[in-house]
Amino acid sequence: MAKLFASVVSQFAHPRGPLGWFVGHLMAWKNGARSRWALDLLSPRPGERILEVGFGPGVDVRRLLERVGESGFVAGVDVSVEMVRQARARNRAAIAAGRARLERGSPERLPFDDGAFDAIYSTNSAQFWPDLTAAMTELRRVLSPSGRAVVVVQPMWRGATEADTAAWEAKLLGAMRAAGFSHVESVRKDMPPAPAVAAIARCT
Numbered sequence: 001m002a003k004l005f006a007s008v009v010s011q012f013a014h015p016r017g018p019l020g021w022f023v024g025h026l027m028a029w030k031n032g033a034r035s036r037w038a039l040d041l042l043s044p045r046p047g048e049r050i051l052e053v054g055f056g057p058g059v060d061v062r063r064l065l066e067r068v069g070e071s072g073f074v075a076g077v078d079v080s081v082e083m084v085r086q087a088r089a090r091n092r093a094a095i096a097a098g099r100a101r102l103e104r105g106s107p108e109r110l111p112f113d114d115g116a117f118d119a120i121y122s123t124n125s126a127q128f129w130p131d132l133t134a135a136m137t138e139l140r141r142v143l144s145p146s147g148r149a150v151v152v153v154q155p156m157w158r159g160a161t162e163a164d165t166a167a168w169e170a171k172l173l174g175a176m177r178a179a180g181f182s183h184v185e186s187v188r189k190d191m192p193p194a195p196a197v198a199a200i201a202r203c204t
């Protein structure tokens with residue numbers, strides 16, 4: 001039983017196979033409250049170009065597309081083949097119309113030009129990035145000089161506490177500063193099992 005539980009938990013880091021299919025659908029159904037809060041912090045505007053890192057089943061890609069409207073564009077990278085498949089299926093029409101591009105990838109090496117995005121968004125994926133500072137440095141590269149990034153982490157594991165949130169807050173802000181973002185701040189929101197933290201960075 002403990003083994004099954006551990007293998008379900010590891011699926012949130014990298015959904016694969018039939019269990020990954022199930023976890024993707026679970027995330028699509030479950031993470032709405034945190035996402036709506038994070039999206040309000042990002043505050044996407046019509047016509048903007050936005051990058052999401054670790055989009056999972058692609059529900060927030062759809063929400064971002066609604067907010068940027070017909071003249072906007074949403075790109076995304078996720079390391080999981082299964083999540084790329086689900087997210088592409090969920091956003092098929094926007095991809096066909098050239099309003100979205102979803103690729104397999106990781107934030108330390110992004111297939112986008114310097115300054116390509118007005119804003120960058122990520123929820124509960126940064127915990128799994130192999131090198132947080134390298135990722136933030138690359139996010140800064142693809143962000144326009146007037147751009148903003150919102151990276152959210154909510155500790156979800158059994159027994160998670162506010163201390164875990166505080167530890168992630170320090171890691172995210174530290175990596176953003178090390179990457180050269182000049183304005184960095186954080187906001188928290190109480191939600192079970194432990195508060196979520198949004199680290200917000202601006203280039204200028």
Ligand SMILES: C[S@@+](CC[C@H](N)C(=O)[O-])C[C@H]1O[C@@H](n2cnc3c(N)ncnc32)[C@H](O)[C@@H]1O
Pocket residue numbers: 012013014015027028031053054055056057077078079080083105106107122123124125128129130
């Ligand atoms: C817990 S899920 C969160 C999904 C979605 N953002 C949400 O809030 O519902 C974590 C996601 O991050 C992705 N991920 C993990 N490591 C990654 C990496 N190095 N680069 C990009 N995505 C990654 C996983 O494949 C998974 O889709």
